[in-house]
Amino acid sequence: MNRREKRQKRFLKKQPKIVDVQTETKKIEKEKDTSNSFYYKHYKKLLIIPFVMLLFGIMIIGINIATTGDFITKGISFTGGTELIITKQGLNAKTIEQKLQQEFPLNDVIVRETTSFGQITGITIESNIIQENQEQVKKFTNKVKELTNPSQGELTENILGAKMGESFFQQLMVGILIALLFMGIVVFLYFRTIIPSAAVILAAISDIIVTIAITDLFGMKIGVAGITALLMLIGYSVDTDILLSSRVLKNKEGTVYKRTIDSMKTGITMTVTTMAAIIVTLIMAHLNSIGELTEIMTIILIGLLVDLINTWLQNASILRWYMERKEKNEQN
Amino acid sequence: MNKIKKIFTNKRILILLAFLIISVILIQPGFSEQGVAIRSVQKDSAAAQAFPTPILSPPQTTKPMGREVILSVNDQPINTIKEYYDSIEQFQINDTFTIKTNKKTYFITINPLINLTLTNETETTLINRTTVNETTNETITEEIETEKPVYKEEIIGKQDIGITVYDRPTSNVKKGLDLEGGTRVLLKPQEEINDEDMDIIVENIKQRLNVFGVSDITVRPTRDFFGNQFISVEIAGTNEDQIKELLTQQGEFQAKIGQITVFEGGNKDILNVCRTSQCSFIDPINTCQQTTDGTYFCGFWFQITLSQIAAERQADATRDLGIIPSSSGQNYLTENLSLILDGEKVDELSISSGLKGLATTQIRISGSGQGTSQKSASENAKEEMKRLQTLLITGSLPVKLEIANVNTVSAILGKDFTKTAMNTGLLAILAVIIVVAIRYREPRISIPMAITMLSEVIILLGFAAFIGWNIDIVAIAAIIIAVGSGVDDQIVITDETLGRRKNKDETIDWKARMKRAFFIIMAAYFTLVVAMIPLMFAGAGLLMGFAITTIAGVTIGVLITRPAFAAILEILLEK
Numbered sequence: 031m032n033r034r035e036k037r038q039k040r041f042l043k044k045q046p047k048i049v050d051v052q053t054e055t056k057k058i059e060k061e062k063d064t065s066n067s068f069y070y071k072h073y074k075k076l077l078i079i080p081f082v083m084l085l086f087g088i089m090i091i092g093i094n095i096a097t098t099g100d101f102i103t104k105g106i107s108f109t110g111g112t113e114l115i116i117t118k119q120g121l122n123a124k125t126i127e128q129k130l131q132q133e134f135p136l137n138d139v140i141v142r143e144t145t146s147f148g149q150i151t152g153i154t155i156e157s158n159i160i161q162e163n164q165e166q167v168k169k170f171t172n173k174v175k176e177l178t179n180p181s182q183g184e185l186t187e188n189i190l191g192a193k194m195g196e197s198f199f200q201q202l203m204v205g206i207l208i209a210l211l212f213m214g215i216v217v218f219l220y221f222r223t224i225i226p227s228a229a230v231i232l233a234a235i236s237d238i239i240v241t242i243a244i245t246d247l248f249g250m251k252i253g254v255a256g257i258t259a260l261l262m263l264i265g266y267s268v269d270t271d272i273l274l275s276s277r278v279l280k281n282k283e284g285t286v287y288k289r290t291i292d293s294m295k296t297g298i299t300m301t302v303t304t305m306a307a308i309i310v311t312l313i314m315a316h317l318n319s320i321g322e323l324t325e326i327m328t329i330i331l332i333g334l335l336v337d338l339i340n341t342w343l344q345n346a347s348i349l350r351w352y353m354e355r356k357e358k359n360e361q362n
Numbered sequence: 363m364n365k366i367k368k369i370f371t372n373k374r375i376l377i378l379l380a381f382l383i384i385s386v387i388l389i390q391p392g393f394s395e396q397g398v399a400i401r402s403v404q405k406d407s408a409a410a411q412a413f414p415t416p417i418l419s420p421p422q423t424t425k426p427m428g429r430e431v432i433l434s435v436n437d438q439p440i441n442t443i444k445e446y447y448d449s450i451e452q453f454q455i456n457d458t459f460t461i462k463t464n465k466k467t468y469f470i471t472i473n474p475l476i477n478l479t480l481t482n483e484t485e486t487t488l489i490n491r492t493t494v495n496e497t498t499n500e501t502i503t504e505e506i507e508t509e510k511p512v513y514k515e516e517i518i519g520k521q522d523i524g525i526t527v528y529d530r531p532t533s534n535v536k537k538g539l540d541l542e543g544g545t546r547v548l549l550k551p552q553e554e555i556n557d558e559d560m561d562i563i564v565e566n567i568k569q570r571l572n573v574f575g576v577s578d579i580t581v582r583p584t585r586d587f588f589g590n591q592f593i594s595v596e597i598a599g600t601n602e603d604q605i606k607e608l609l610t611q612q613g614e615f616q617a618k619i620g621q622i623t624v625f626e627g628g629n630k631d632i633l634n635v636c637r638t639s640q641c642s643f644i645d646p647i648n649t650c651q652q653t654t655d656g657t658y659f660c661g662f663w664f665q666i667t668l669s670q671i672a673a674e675r676q677a678d679a680t681r682d683l684g685i686i687p688s689s690s691g692q693n694y695l696t697e698n699l700s701l702i703l704d705g706e707k708v709d710e711l712s713i714s715s716g717l718k719g720l721a722t723t724q725i726r727i728s729g730s731g732q733g734t735s736q737k738s739a740s741e742n743a744k745e746e747m748k749r750l751q752t753l754l755i756t757g758s759l760p761v762k763l764e765i766a767n768v769n770t771v772s773a774i775l776g777k778d779f780t781k782t783a784m785n786t787g788l789l790a791i792l793a794v795i796i797v798v799a800i801r802y803r804e805p806r807i808s809i810p811m812a813i814t815m816l817s818e819v820i821i822l823l824g825f826a827a828f829i830g831w832n833i834d835i836v837a838i839a840a841i842i843i844a845v846g847s848g849v850d851d852q853i854v855i856t857d858e859t860l861g862r863r864k865n866k867d868e869t870i871d872w873k874a875r876m877k878r879a880f881f882i883i884m885a886a887y888f889t890l891v892v893a894m895i896p897l898m899f900a901g902a903g904l905l906m907g908f909a910i911t912t913i914a915g916v917t918i919g920v921l922i923t924r925p926a927f928a929a930i931l932e933i934l935l936e937k
Contacts, residue, residue, distance in 0.1 A: 117774045146778055161765060187770040194548070194766040198900070201587040205896030212892030220885045258836070258908060261897060262843050265890035269850050272885040280878070296857040299801050300850040306793040307846055314786040320779065323786075326839050 070287055073347045080344035083336075084236045087243035094246045102242055105253030105325075108199040110160035110192030112167060115144060116178045116185055117152040126153065126177050133173055134159070137166075144319035153178070154319065161191035202257040209264055210234065217272070226279060229348040230271040233340040237267045240340075241333040252329075255322040259329035266304060266330070267337045270297040271345050278349050286353045290346050297341065301334055308334070368933045378926035381918075382817055385824025390427045391533045396439070397431040397464065398446050398527040401598065407524020412468040417461070417525065425827070426531035434462045446527050455520045473521040528598075529777070534827040538834025538907070541780045542598055543773030547609055549593040549763040560591070563763070565752040567595060567609065587899050592766065609765065615754075616702045619679040619713070624699065625672040633723075634667040635754045650736050658739035662747040663728035666754060670723060677721035685715045701754075709750065727754075783838050790842060791815050794849050802856065806934045811852050814927040818848050821922065822915050836908040844915025847890060851919065855879045855928050859935060876928050887920045 069076065091101045106113060127141035139157045143150045155174055159166050167189055175185070213234065218227040238260055245252060277293040278286060308327050315323035369375055402419045403409050409417045420429050432440055435449040436459045453459055458471045528542070539546050555563070560583045567581050580596040595609060617625050625631035650660040668676070684696040693715035701709040711727060727750060731743030794815065799808040822841060826833055833841075858879040890912070897909035 115772070115775060117772055117778075146782070151778070161767065184772055184774060185770070186772045186775050187768060189768040191766045194550070197586065197588065197590065201900040202896075204587060205900045208896045209893040212895065213889045216885070216888045216892055220888075254905070255836075255839075258839070258897065258905060261893050262912075264893045265843070265847065265886075266850075268889040269847065269886045272889070273854060273882050276878075276882050276885065280881070292857075296853055299797075299857075300853050302801075303794045303797045303849050303853065304846050306797045307790040307842065307849075310790045310793045311786050311842060314782060314789065318778070318782045320782065320835070322835055323839060 073350055076343045077347040077351075080236060080340050083240055083339065087236075087240040090243040090246050091239065102245065102252045102256075103249060104195075104199065105251035105256065106156060106158070106188075106190060106195075107253035107255070108195040109158065110162070110190045110195045112155075112157045112159045112170060112190075113188035114155040114171065114174050114185065115152060115188075116155075116174075116180050117144070118178065118180055118184050119151065121153050121178055123153045126155070126174075129177060130155065130157075130170075130173065134166075134170065137170075142319075146318050148317055151319075152184075154321075161189050162193065198254065199257075202254070206238070206257070206260060206264075209261055213264060213268060217268070220272070221275060221279060223279070225352045226275050226349055229345045229352075230268060230275060232348075233271050233337070233345045234264050234267045236340045236344065237263055237333055237337050240336045241329060244332050244336070245329065250325075250328070253322075253325065255325040256329050259326040259333070262326075263330055263333040263337075266334065267340070270300060270337065270341045273297050273300070274341060274346060275349060278353060286350055286357075290350060294342055294346070298338070301338060305331065305334055365933055365936075369930060372926075372929045372933065374925045374929040378817060378922055381821050381824075381922050385821045385827075388824040388827045389533045389535055389820070390425075390827075392427060393532065395530065395532075396441060397433045397530050398440055398443055399426075399429040399431050399530045400463070401526045401528045404522075404524035404526075408470050408473045408521060409468075409524045411473075412461070412470045415466065415468070417463075417468055417470075423830075425534045425830075426536055427534045429531060431464045431530050432461055432525075432527060433464060436460055437462070443527055443529065450523060453520075455517070470523055472523065474517045475519040475521045477516045477518045528773075533823075535823050536826070536830060536832045537776070537780065538832035538837065539596060539598070539769065539771050539776070540835040541776045541783070541833065543771050543776040544596065544598040545771075546597075546767075546769040547595045547765055548767040549595065549609060550766045551591055551593070552762050552764060555591065560593075562752065563593060565748065567593070569749065569752050570609075571595075571597070585899075587896075593763065609763070617754075618700045618702060619676070619683075620697045622675070622679040624676045624679055625668060631669050631672040632666060632754055633669055635751050636665045636667075637751055650739060652736075656734070658733050658736050659730045660733075660736070660739040660743040661728060661730045662743045663726050664747060664751060665724060665726050668723045668725065670721075673721045673723045676717070677719050680713060680717060681719035683713075683718060685718070701750075779835070783835075787819070787838070787842065791819075791845065794846075798849070798853075807856055807931070810927055810930045810934065811849065811856075813930075814852060814923050815845050815848060817926075818845055818915065818919050818923050821918050822911070825914055825918065826911070831910070832907065833911075834907060836905065837911045840908045840911035841915060843912050844919060847886065847916055848919040848923065851879075851883045851886070851924050852927050854882050855924065856931065859928075859931055876932075879928070883920060883924065887916055890916055 094103075095101050123141045123143045127139060130139045130141065134157070137157050137159050139155065142154045142156075144152045144154050157170060159170050161167060171187065210231070214227070214231045217230045218224075221227050221230075241260065241263065245256070250256075273296060274290065274293045278289050281289055283289075284292070308331050311323060312327040312331060314320075315327060400417070400420060403417050417430075432446060434440055435446070438449055440446045440449060453472050455472050455474045458469055461468045461470060551563070564581050564583060568579065571579050571581075579598075580594075582594055584592050584594055586592065615626060616623050650658055652658050680695060680697075685693050686696055687693055694712040695715055695718060697713070699711045699713055700707050701711070711729070717725065729743075729746055729750065731739050731741070731746045733739030733742050791812070795808060795812045798811050799805075802808060819841060822844065823833070825831075826837075831837070855876070858875050894909040894912050897905045
């Protein structure tokens with residue numbers, strides 16, 4: 031391309047564009063449409079969704095407490111138990127499970143295959159024999175060793191006491207409450223208005239309750255890793271809520287609705303990136319039988335989905351309601 | 363061109379670069395796969411008697427990259443753990459071979475494994491007996507016959523040379539048990555104990571594990587939320603059941619003169635081991651001496667109180683012993699006092715001739731530490747004194763310990779896991795980059811974001827290497843969280859910047875925009891930190907690694923990488 035051609039091209043670029051009037055009007059109409067959208071008009075009705083979800087969550091947890099005595103299905107890190115992983119190929123999980131069940135009829139024994147990128151690398155044996163019952167633990171591990179004959183470095187043992195687990199559970203519960211309390215204080219100090227702060231905290235609490243209810247529905251066992259995940263969830267959930275609140279409360283330009291939509295774009299991008307990372311990790315953890323990571327990532331993924339509803343239907347609607355009432359009061 | 367110059371002169375970006383460089387230096391990534399690293403050397407083993415210098419267990423504080431690495435055995439290169447054990451296996455008793463490490467070359471001779479059995483026979487020996495005639499104040503030396511039991515020595519095999527090895531570390535980032543394999547035992551004292559007793563127990567556990575040649579250990583007291591006490595023992599590498607049992611046994615300590623047990627551990631024989639300054643003593647100035655070859659020796663002593671019965675047993679045991687005269691005026695008896703822990707002799711003390719036949723309840727134990735400088739000699743003396751004191755208290759553990767949790771991770775599982783974890787991390791970052799690239803369709807945004815994410819990981823690992831923190835499963839989860847929240851913050855920064863641009867609201871300056879972005883970021887930061895605080899204390903510190911890694915990660919992000927990202931964005935998007 032010579033210089034002249036280049037100049038010509040540049041000239042062409044500067045030429046005013048001829049626009050199709052029809053599409054342009056359509057565009058404007060479309061924009062109008064957004065402010066006419068369901069989300070814009072019926073936000074108070076949409077508020078029902080998160081609250082119904084929360085109510086269901088509380089009910090499911092209530093049913094779980096009534097039937098099992100606990101609001102979650104506790105994993106062995108809380109109930110105590112024995113977990114043995116044998117990293118050795120050629121073991122048959124089914125036969126070993128049958129033999130162990132015959133030998134220890136009074137205990138629950140589950141044998142699963144462990145995999146690495148879909149290839150079977152060994153087995154995991156889980157039982158509810160606790161550390162406090164030392165003789166039984168010894169008998170059990172010896173029997174497993176006899177059946178699987180692992181050489182040095184092929185056996186992974188995880189033997190947990192019931193007392194320890196129980197206390198651990200209580201501590202983490204207290205931990206979650208303290209975390210929520212601290213978080214509430216931070217949020218309140220930040221915004222210094224009651225309703226918006228309370229909305230953020232309500233969203234975080236709803237996230238936790240609904241997430242727990244969903245794990246109950248699926249009968250998922252939750253251990254230390256799962257509770258840690260709930261704590262992380264507080265962090266993630268509050269991220270988007272704070273973004274929303276500070277944009278809506280502190281920014282001045284545009285309408286409340288416009289600001290909400292703006293923060294929604296940012297907030298959903300944040301959640302989607304996090305989800306992308308979590309889904310990848312979840313797949314990897316699942317393929318490689320890393321129980322702890324699978325547990326953490328599954329719970330966060332559920333929690334993030336729940337959080338989308340709680341942030342953009344619950345928190346956003348409460349905030350808008352609050353702002354519109356405030357504006358009305360100021361006008362009067 | 364101007365923009366590149368701007369990038370490399372920006373203060374915040376320079377700070378990020380400085381931290382990155384420091385982190386890489388701290389992590390010290392190495393790519394050599396050659397050789398196997400020495401994890402521990404068993405006491406009194408062939409390796410510990412190597413020529414010209416003994417091979418030593420690496421001190422606990424050695425950074426992974428500072429570990430001694432075995433490169434070859436008899437000039438045959440060693441690259442895997444299996445190769446090492448196979449090549450050692452081929453040697454027979456009394457064979458001498460060379461081990462070449464990255465530091466030195468050693469000669470090691472394989473020792474026979476001897477089984478000692480007590481026979482019914484006795485052996486008669488003549489020894490000098492010195493007595494003082496109290497009326498005439500005369501010293502009488504006479505020869506008397508003593509009988510000694512005879513042991514039958516039987517060679518039943520060859521002794522292990524006593525070195526345990528592991529894969530050569532490739533960076534200074536310490537891998538936790540989940541990744542490296544090893545055992546974690548959580549012990550719970552059956553009753554509340556005070557800090558002083560806790561120190562004794564911790565020291566005692568270290569001692570006992572050392573006796574068994576286990577040296578890569580961390581023993582620390584912890585407390586949980588409700589104030590319950592625990593002792594966490596972490597042993598790197600795969601270990602046998604023996605160790606688990608060792609930890610719960612209360613330990614058996616004996617002090618013997620010849621074949622006679624003079625006192626046993628426990629409150630009944632040793633009433634008190636002095637640990638205060640009134641009756642224990644290290645004087646770095648007066649008691650230190652320099653020998654002709656330049657080595658320093660520093661002395662120490664401390665007092666112990668025996669029960670009357672033990673004192674009498676000692677008098678009986680020493681009454682018939684001979685005296686070895688010495689030129690220094692300090693004479694010692696012909697037999698030593700052997701300190702035996704769990705059936706293994708751990709130390710030997712000379713007995714002053716003054717104690718011969720004397721039923722004294724107050725005895726003074728003295729010794730010395732050796733070092734190349736006066737300071738190190740004095741330090742060693744202090745260590746040695748502490749070790750002896752602990753030994754004497756051993757067995758008289760204030761409380762019984764029970765095992766609350768045992769967690770043994772096999773080395774193979776750990777190794778697989780490390781690989782998976784690294785792949786997972788990289789894939790997760792890639793997934794995030796793809797989402798960001800699709801969302802913004804702007805390489806000037808997604809490339810700096812990718813760089814920022816990687817920088818956060820590198821700085822976090824550098825920090826972990828610096829404080830010697832172990833990276834384990836939960837720490838990896840924490841890194842993912844920290845990086846995840848980092849991306850969230852970068853998105854806030856980006857949108858805050860782009861949003862204003864689109865609104866053509868050029869009256870708001872960069873500072874105001876960033877201030878607003880950082881208002882959101884800081885709020886999110888504080889809530890995440892406060893959510894992590896309870897985890898630091900819950901469950902006897904089992905989740906402390908997770909909490910600290912997360913907090914460190916987000917702090918690094920907020921202070922270093924995210925401001926730098928904002929600066930890069932500002933420069934790149936500026937017109």
